[in-house]
Amino acid sequence: MNDTEIRALLADVLAGIAPEADLATVGDDEDLRAALDLDSMDFMNLVIGLHQRTGIDIPEADVPKLFTLRGLTGYLAR
C-alpha cells in the first residue's frame, strides 16, 4: 500500500470510531490519540480495524509505532 491508500484506509476505519475525526487536521508527528481524542478503547478498535482490513498482525509491542501518522503509514507500508 502506498501512503495515499493507507491514509484512505485509516480514514475509513476511523469513520466508524470517531466520525467527526478529520485526518487533514493532524500533523505527521502528532499523537493521533491526543489529536483525535481517542481513548484506549478507541485506539484498540482502530488497531483491530487496521488488522482486519490489511491482514497485518500488528503485535502488541508494535502498537506504539502507530501513535503518529508518520509511524502508522511507515509501519503499514512495509
Add this chain to the structure above:
Amino acid sequence: MTAAPLRMTYREACRQAIRDALLADPRSFVMGEDVGKYGGCYAVTKGLLEEFGPERILDTPLAELGITGAGIGAALAGLRPIVEIMTCNFSLLALDQILNNAATIPHMSGGQFAVPLVIRMATGGGRQLAAQHSHSLEGWYAHIPGLKVLAPGTVEDARHMLAAALADPNPVLIFEHIVLYNAEGDLDPAVTAVDIEHARIRRPGRDVSIITYGNSLPKSLAAAEALAAEGIPAEVLDLRVLRPLDMPAILESVRRTRRAVLVDEGWRSGSLSAEIAARLADEAFFDLDAPVRRVCSAEVPVPYAAHLEEAALPQVADIVAAARELVKPR
C-alpha cells in the same frame, strides 16, 4: 392489403372531420364568426360554405354568448351543432352559457335533456398573436363538471375526435392549438375512429413520465428524444382528454417510472397540472422517487414580442431540464 399512410396537416384533418360530420348526419351544422365566406379565422372551414350552403355553414355576428346559446338551444332541440369560437380568450364571453346552461341543463333536468353540443376553440400561444389571442384556458374548462374537454395533439386525433364528440350526448369542448394547425402528420387509413376516454403513451420510457397534451406534446416528444441521447429513457403520455382525466393511465405510467414532469401551457397557479400533481401526491405518493415537477407558462399575459413569447411558453429545453433534474441530478 394496407393503404399507404395519408399525410396531411392538422388543419386539413380538422376540416375533413367537419366535412365528414356534415355528410354523415343531416342534423349537424357549423356556426361561428367568419366560418363561411372567410373560411374560418384559421382557415379550417375553407370551402365548406361552397359545398354545404349557408344553412349548414352559418356566419354569425361577433357575439359568443349568442352563438353558444343558440348552439345549446339547437342541441336541446335535437340538432348536432358544431360551434366555432375563434379563440378561447373570447369564449369567456360565452362562459355563462357554457357553465350555467350547457354543463348544467342535463343535470337540472334530471337527465331529460341532453346537450349534444360541440364547441371548437383555438387555444394557445406561439404565433405572436399577443395577450388577447394566445392564452390556454382549457384547464379552466376542465374544472367544470358536466363538460368533456378534449385536446387533440396529433393529426389523427384532430381527424377523428370530432365524430366521437358529436356522438356524445354531453357538451364537448375541443381545444385546437393554433401552432398545430400547420403541423403535418401521417394518418393510418386503417384507423377510422378514436376514443375520447383514454390517455395514450406516445413514447414509452422507463425513468420519467412526461405528461402533457396539445402543442406541448410535440415539444415533449422532442424533449424525450434529447433525453434519450443523454441516456434518460422518458415516457411521453398524451392526456388527450382533459376532463374527465384518465387517472388509471396517469397512475400506471408514474408508478412504473416513479417520476413525473407535467407540461401544461396554462399558467401554473391553479392549473390542470396542479390538479394532476395533487392527485399524484394523493394516489401515488409511495411510488414516487422524486418530487413532481411542472413546466408551465410564465405567469404573465402572453407577450407579443417573439423572444418574450418564446420565453413565456414551455419549451423543449425546459422540459429536458426538468426531467434530467429528477433522473440524473448533478
Add this chain to the structure above:
Amino acid sequence: MSDAVADFLMPSLGADMESAKVVEWLVKPGSRVKPGDVVAVVETHKGAIDVEIFLDGVIEDLAPLNQQLPVGALLAHVRGTGGGGTQAPAKAAAAPVQPAPVPSPPPPTAPLSGARGRVSPAARRRAEEAGIAADSLHGTGPDGAVTLADVELALSAGPKPAPAEPARAGRSGFDPAQMRQAIAAAMGRSKREIPHYYLGTTVDFHAAQTWLDGYNASRPPPERLLPAVLLLKATARALVQVPQLNGFHGKDGFSPGPGIHIGWAISLRGGGLVAPALHDVDRQELPALMTSLRDLVQRARTGGLRSSELTDPTITVTSLGERGADSVLGVIYPPQVAIVGFGRIVERPWVVAGNVAPRPLVTLSLAADHRASDGHLGGRLLAAIDEALQDPANL
C-alpha cells in the same frame, strides 16, 4: 399456572426521570413476552431507550404512543404470568440515576435530531419491506435523496447496509444540552444529599501490566485485553468481600445489590457521560468481560442501550484512561453508595524491596456515602482491589 394479569408500568430510568412517552411498541397486542424481551422504546428527556419487560405471558392493552406518561403509569397488561403482580417501578426506589441514558452520537450518515434524511417515498417503502435503514444509504436523487434504485442497488450488491434496528426511525437524537441538564440534576442531587467521604491509594500495576503484556503478546488484536478489564474484575472481586458498598441507599437505609453490576462511566464523543451496567462482573471471565465492555461502549455511542443497563448498576467505576489525569475523586450516582476511580497508569519511582525502581502506578480512589458506610470499610475495599491486581492470573 394461574391466569393472573400483571401490570407493566412505566419504569424509572433514573431518579430524575418523572415521565416519558412510548414512541414505539416492538410487540403487538397478543404477543407472547418473556423476561428480558425488549418490548418498547420510550423517549425520556435524555433520549430514546429500549425498555425490557420482566413478566411472562401475553401482552395486551398497550398504552398509546407519544403520550407523556408519568413513571408508574400503566403501559400494558400481561396475562398468564405465574404469580401476577407488578413490574416496575419496582426498581424505582432503588433505581440508580444515570446522568445520560441516551443513544448518542448518531452514526455518520444519520442526520441529527430534527432533520430527516432525504429518502424518496418509493425508496422508503422498499427499504422498510427489506428491513434496511434507507437513511444510511448513498443517495443519487434530487438533493441527494435516496431513491428506489439506490435501495435496490444496496440490496443487490455491495456491503450490507445498516440494519434498520439501530437507527430506528423516531428515535430522538442526542441533545448535548439536555444531557448536560440531566447530569446537572443528578450530580446536584448527589452533592446536596450524599455525605461523601473520599479515600485514595496508589497501586503498583507492575504485576498486572506484566501479565497483560504477556497475554496480549501472543494474541491478534481482536483478542487482546485492555487494562480496564483487569480494573473492573479486581473491583468486582473486592466487592464480593465488601458487599456493603455494592447496592443502594433508600428510605430504609442500605439495601445490597442483587449482583455486582458495575456501571462503567463512558464519556461520549461530543460531550456527555453515561454509565450503563456490565452485569455480574465478578462471574465473567476476562475475555468475555472484554467483549461485553466493547459492546457496551459501542452501543452507548451509537444508540441501543437497554433499560436494564440503565437501571441495574449497583456501583460505578470510572477510569480516566491512558491520557487522563493522575487521579479522580468521583461523585456518587444516587442511589448508589460508592464510586471507584482509577487514574491514568503512569510510570513513577517506587520502592520495591528496599530499592527504588520504576513502576507503572495507578491511583485508586473511592468516594462513598457516609450514610451507608465508614472509611474503614472503604479502606478495606481499596485494599482488596489492590490485592486482586497483584495476582492478575487469578482474575
